[in-house]
Amino acid sequence: MKFMMMMHAPRGTGDYQVGDWSPDDFKAHIGFMHGFNKELMDAGEWVDAQGLAAPGEAKLVRAGTDGAPVTDGPFAESKEFLAGYWIVDVPSPERAYELAAKASAAPGPGGAPLNMAVEVRQVMSGPPEA
Amino acid sequence: MSTESTETAVGHLLRELAPQVLGAVARRHGDFAAAEDAVQEALISAAVQWPSSGIPANPRGWLYHVALRRITDHLRSEMARRRREEAVATDLWAEWAFVPPPDAEIGFEGDDTLVLLFMCCHPALTPASAIALTLRAVGGLTTAEIASAFLVPEATMAQRISRAKGSIKASGEGFTMPAGAERAERLGAVLHVLYLIFNEGYASSGGPELQRTDLANEAIRLARAVHALLPGDGDVAGLLALMLLTDARRAARTGPAGELIPLDEQDRALWDPASIEEGVALVSGALSRGRVGAYTLQAAIAAVHDEAPRAEDTDWAQILALYGLLERMSDNPMVSLNRAIAAAMVHGPERGLELLAALDGDARLRGHYRLDAVRAHLHERAGDPERAIAHYRAAAERTASIPERDYLTLKAARLAAARRAAAG
Numbered sequence: 001m002k003f004m005m006m007m008h009a010p011r012g013t014g015d016y017q018v019g020d021w022s023p024d025d026f027k028a029h030i031g032f033m034h035g036f037n038k039e040l041m042d043a044g045e046w047v048d049a050q051g052l053a054a055p056g057e058a059k060l061v062r063a064g065t066d067g068a069p070v071t072d073g074p075f076a077e078s079k080e081f082l083a084g085y086w087i088v089d090v091p092s093p094e095r096a097y098e099l100a101a102k103a104s105a106a107p108g109p110g111g112a113p114l115n116m117a118v119e120v121r122q123v124m125s126g127p128p129e130a
Numbered sequence: 131m132s133t134e135s136t137e138t139a140v141g142h143l144l145r146e147l148a149p150q151v152l153g154a155v156a157r158r159h160g161d162f163a164a165a166e167d168a169v170q171e172a173l174i175s176a177a178v179q180w181p182s183s184g185i186p187a188n189p190r191g192w193l194y195h196v197a198l199r200r201i202t203d204h205l206r207s208e209m210a211r212r213r214r215e216e217a218v219a220t221d222l223w224a225e226w227a228f229v230p231p232p233d234a235e236i237g238f239e240g241d242d243t244l245v246l247l248f249m250c251c252h253p254a255l256t257p258a259s260a261i262a263l264t265l266r267a268v269g270g271l272t273t274a275e276i277a278s279a280f281l282v283p284e285a286t287m288a289q290r291i292s293r294a295k296g297s298i299k300a301s302g303e304g305f306t307m308p309a310g311a312e313r314a315e316r317l318g319a320v321l322h323v324l325y326l327i328f329n330e331g332y333a334s335s336g337g338p339e340l341q342r343t344d345l346a347n348e349a350i351r352l353a354r355a356v357h358a359l360l361p362g363d364g365d366v367a368g369l370l371a372l373m374l375l376t377d378a379r380r381a382a383r384t385g386p387a388g389e390l391i392p393l394d395e396q397d398r399a400l401w402d403p404a405s406i407e408e409g410v411a412l413v414s415g416a417l418s419r420g421r422v423g424a425y426t427l428q429a430a431i432a433a434v435h436d437e438a439p440r441a442e443d444t445d446w447a448q449i450l451a452l453y454g455l456l457e458r459m460s461d462n463p464m465v466s467l468n469r470a471i472a473a474a475m476v477h478g479p480e481r482g483l484e485l486l487a488a489l490d491g492d493a494r495l496r497g498h499y500r501l502d503a504v505r506a507h508l509h510e511r512a513g514d515p516e517r518a519i520a521h522y523r524a525a526a527e528r529t530a531s532i533p534e535r536d537y538l539t540l541k542a543a544r545l546a547a548a549r550r551a552a553a554g
Contacts, residue, residue, distance in 0.1 A: 001530070044259075044290030047282050089282050091256055125281065126530030 002047060002089050002123035003096040007103060007116055009083040011055070021109050028107050036103060040088060045099075051084035080117070087123060096120050140180045143189060144173050145351070148270025151193040153242020156305045159201055162249060163295040166267050168204070172196040173270060190238065243268060244359055245307050247352075250294075251320045254301045259294035260323045261330075266291055268355075269348050279331070279345050320356070321369050321425065324349050328373050332380070346377055357412075367416040368426030374409035375432035378402040390537040394441035406436045427456045446475035463495045467504050479512035499528035503538060515545045 010017070018026055040046040058081070059071040086103070090096050100120050105113035148169065156165040172193045186192040250264040265271045265279075277287035308316050331345025353370040360366050382396035413429040416422070431452045438444040453469035466489055474482025486505055495501045506521030522542035526535050 041285065041289060044286050044293055046286050089258075089280070089286070091258060122530050124530055124532045124535065126534075 002125045004121050004123055005086045005100045006119040007083050008080040009116055011079055011081055025109050032106050045088045045090050047087040047089050049086040055081040136181045144176055145270035147190050149243040149246050149268045150238050154194055154238050155197045163299055168197040168200040171200045243355055247320045248308055248316050251323045252298050254297045255294050259290055261327055262290050263294040264323055324353050364416040364419045365423045365425055367412045368423055368429050371409045371412035371429035372425050374405045375436050378405035390533045424460050427452055446472055450476050463492045467500055474508050479508040482508045499525040515549050519545050
């Protein structure tokens with residue numbers, strides 16, 4: 001079963017609060033993510049993972065009456081933003097929750113777990129049974 | 131022959147030879163994991179070379195020798211590394227510098243395919259790992275082909291296969307045939323893995339997924355190989371029959387946009403008569419042999435559907451009786467769901483709904499979309515569109531299949547539109 005794990009980061013005062021972290025804290029965070037990805041690959045569960053650029057330039061796009069793009073944003077007031085996602089192929093939803101909890105506990109300032117919200121959704125890749 | 135058809139012919143030949151070569155190499159070398167890697171390398175070399183150089187006079191011997199040479203190369207470089215590290219000269223390697231024996235002396239044995247299947251479907255493996263390893267070691271598919279079938283990156287599939295081999299190694303299982311009761315039990319695991327491969331392939335066939343490796347065909351090919359080795363086994367015949375009788379409807383079960391077409395709306399002229407004939411013969415043979423297993427019963431049900439010239443000619447009473455037998459045998463709530471459909475066809479939708487009510491307490495079905503989907507269908511047949519719409523919508527929200535979701539959503543939308551039109 002494939003699941004998408006979407007990691008929501010708190011917006012705080014700037015796009016990325018990580019700029020205020022100590023270099024060691026930041027390195028520990030990057031090291032954690034690197035190790036987490038490697039663990040997924042070694043387990044044969046990794047399908048895809050992407051980090052998204054800072055939300056400062058994020059736009060909402062809709063088609064105008066002539067089909068041309070009409071953009072809105074950025075939205076400085078939103079409290080959280082999508083920082084990145086993983087797609088994993090695992091035997092059960094419980095395994096996906098376990099992985100999401102691990103990602104959520106990525107270390108932040110002082111090495112304390114960030115406990116970011118990770119939204120877990122099944123990817124519609126299942127076979128029909130009828 | 132055109133280049134493309136040469137490549138196809140080479141591909142078919144390699145898949146057929148793969149388990150025979152792996153069996154011989156594994157028995158000679160002893161280390162299944164290393165043998166499997168070496169044979170995979172030999173298969174890839176052949177797939178690259180043969181289409182232009184031509185198929186060698188003895189393709190099986192060619193693959194065997196190339197695979198053994200790969201093992202020798204790996205050992206030699208490993209030993210060279212150790213020699214450098216330890217500065218100890220040994221003549222160990224001379225043992226591996228053998229002259230390959232003539233083909234007649236290579237021990238190719240028919241049973242090797244079975245031994246390999248027992249290994250690949252080892253109980254220590256998760257179903258996903260067993261499927262991947264079976265397709266590579268016995269099916270002769272490349273890692274890239276298996277990865278494409280499951281829509282995961284090749285590196286992920288390679289890792290899954292390598293871990294599966296690690297688990298087999300850790301279990302201490304040698305390259306031997308399991309004996310007695312264990313053999314029967316392990317054959318059950320093998321058939322289950324083949325069944326899962328078929329389902330994965332059958333469900334995803336057609337529509338936008340055409341470029342994916344055809345797992346349904348692979349499963350049928352492997353089931354045929356097992357049936358050829360164990361022609362007297364009713365479960366094997368039953369499984370092969372079930373696959374053929376289900377696959378026979380493949381061309382009719384999806385529309386041009388990949389949408390699902392239910393059995394009663396399919397164009398039966400598109401069903402494959404050769405597969406039906408073969409499947410019916412197999413299932414008749416298996417039924418006449420006495421002890422009838424679950425695969426044979428499912429195949430018998432599929433045969434009843436396939437033999438009806440029109441949907442309204444379907445012998446539902448017989449299907450209901452077969453589901454009754456199956457239910458007593460398997461304690462599977464999905465079987466009970468299907469029996470409720472058959473009961474509705476014989477005795478009316480109210481009877482089906484009564485049977486479904488008894489399934490509401492089954493924890494295994496809690497939140498499963500099929501319960502809602504069947505209930506919606508029966509309410510629709512009972513002339514209760516309001517309840518049918520609610521259950522179709524609930525089912526659409528719960529399924530993890532896009533074609534299924536689209537089908538259920540469309541059913542709800544049609545009923546809702548008809549109701550609005552009637553209200554007027």
